[in-house]
Amino acid sequence: MQFHNSLSRSKEAFRAIDGQPVGLYTCGPTVYNFAHIGNFRAYMFEDILRRTLRYAGYQVQQVMNLTDVDDKTIRGSLQAGVPLKTFTQPFIEAFFADLRTLGIEPAEHYPAATEHVPEMIALIQRLFDKGLAYASEDGSVYFKVSAFPAYGKLAHLDMSGLRAGARVAQDEYEKESVGDFALWKAWDANDGDVVWDSPWGRGRPGWHIECSAMAMKYLGETFDIHTGGIDNLFPHHENELAQTEGATGNPFVRVWMHCAHLRVNGEKMSKSLGNFFTLRDLLGKKYAGRELRYVLINGHYRQALNFTFDAVEAARASLARLDEFADRLAETAAGAQAGSGLPAWAGTCQQQFDAALFDDLNVPEALAALFALVREGNSAMQNGALAPAAAASLQALLTDWDRVLGILAMGRTKDTVLPEEVARALASRQTARQNRNWPESDRLRDELARLGWEVRDGKDGQKVKKL
């Protein structure tokens, strides 16, 4: 199995730290608003990563932080006139609800920044002890980038060439150097009652320190994989790395993985362009979480993904094809025990599927293997060449693949009970068909369609499906 490591900018064979579950830290949401579909692209990539690791036989220990204290959450709570926690709680709940909607597996830990301030303070103290931090007049604390020579190794930036850009020049803090970043921010009036005591005075933690402190707490000083969106690469992850390695003297993370952005109609998603969708917006347009999941996984994570409504429609049709296949397989298997072997063509698909996933999570290629299986399977069933036991084996294979894909079983409901109205129409239709009364048969088919049921005629009579 190999993954692309942002540190080396190349694919590397993955080896977990001996005998431990794979430690996975995934940067989570800032809970000041509903997450948008672009954010979920990142969480979806992380879901595929975690599922693939588990599929490959690893245990996974995933941590996703909840950033519940920063400029935006504080501003929001002040504007709403409620305590910080009261403000963030609904967004946290919405976030978890959205994860469920998209079939994203929960992480083992979701630490909130506000619950880990002592750990952050302790970490900042270690940085002081190492000469990597300094306090300014107003009681803020900064990381001294010049004292950490490796700074820039993740983002591949040469800090010596840093010139003061617009944002840097406007910085109001008393930093020694423009590259330095805040570990602790002294209280000011905009913070309201969001404040903690520290050895350097009252204030609140900087953003980057939360991830370092919480990652270390739950995963140790060195762990396997750290992920996020590409925009987190710099400065966030670079700073995390500097803080953690600076404090511990040990490597922080073995593999850094970053996913590319989501675009909408070829453009960057932004509020001003009006192409900024939350999951709720899309569900309101009658798209299912399952369909959106399909769209989000059907592109390589390191490639910009273009989100279009056409793509969601295509996803819906693709899923219908998969469902059709699964149902037909179930019929063919008819409750048989899975046989010992798979047909040869299924073995080929299996190899393709695994090879694709294990090669830096190539989900599109894995889906190609899935559709190859569907085509071969349908063909075999059509020719009566698939024994029940073989069909059952294929069902088991699909179930196994779905541990990674998470799209096959999700959101499918088995409607075994026919409404009386539907049953009656079917019975009449059967009579009509026996009498070769085609106009009546077609009329009843239309009527069933109006009731939301699709009827199909095959060799062994009518079959209905809920639309």
Place this chain on the structure above:
RNA sequence: GGCGCGAUGGCCGAGCGGUUAGGCAGAGGUCUGCAAAACCUCGUACAGCGGUUCGACUCCGCUUCGCGCCUCCA
């Protein structure tokens, strides 16, 4: 200015130096009373211009266009 990414048939989207990606949509066919589903066949796609090579969508260079990061955005 620095660092980096991309441009694939109507849409989405993989990929590799020489052999079909895949899905959706579309066309024709098989099956069927019809329809649906399924299966079969079908698009001379690889931004442009040079170069390397027996051979390039795939490597190199340039051009055009688009995108990201450059201090708190997944």
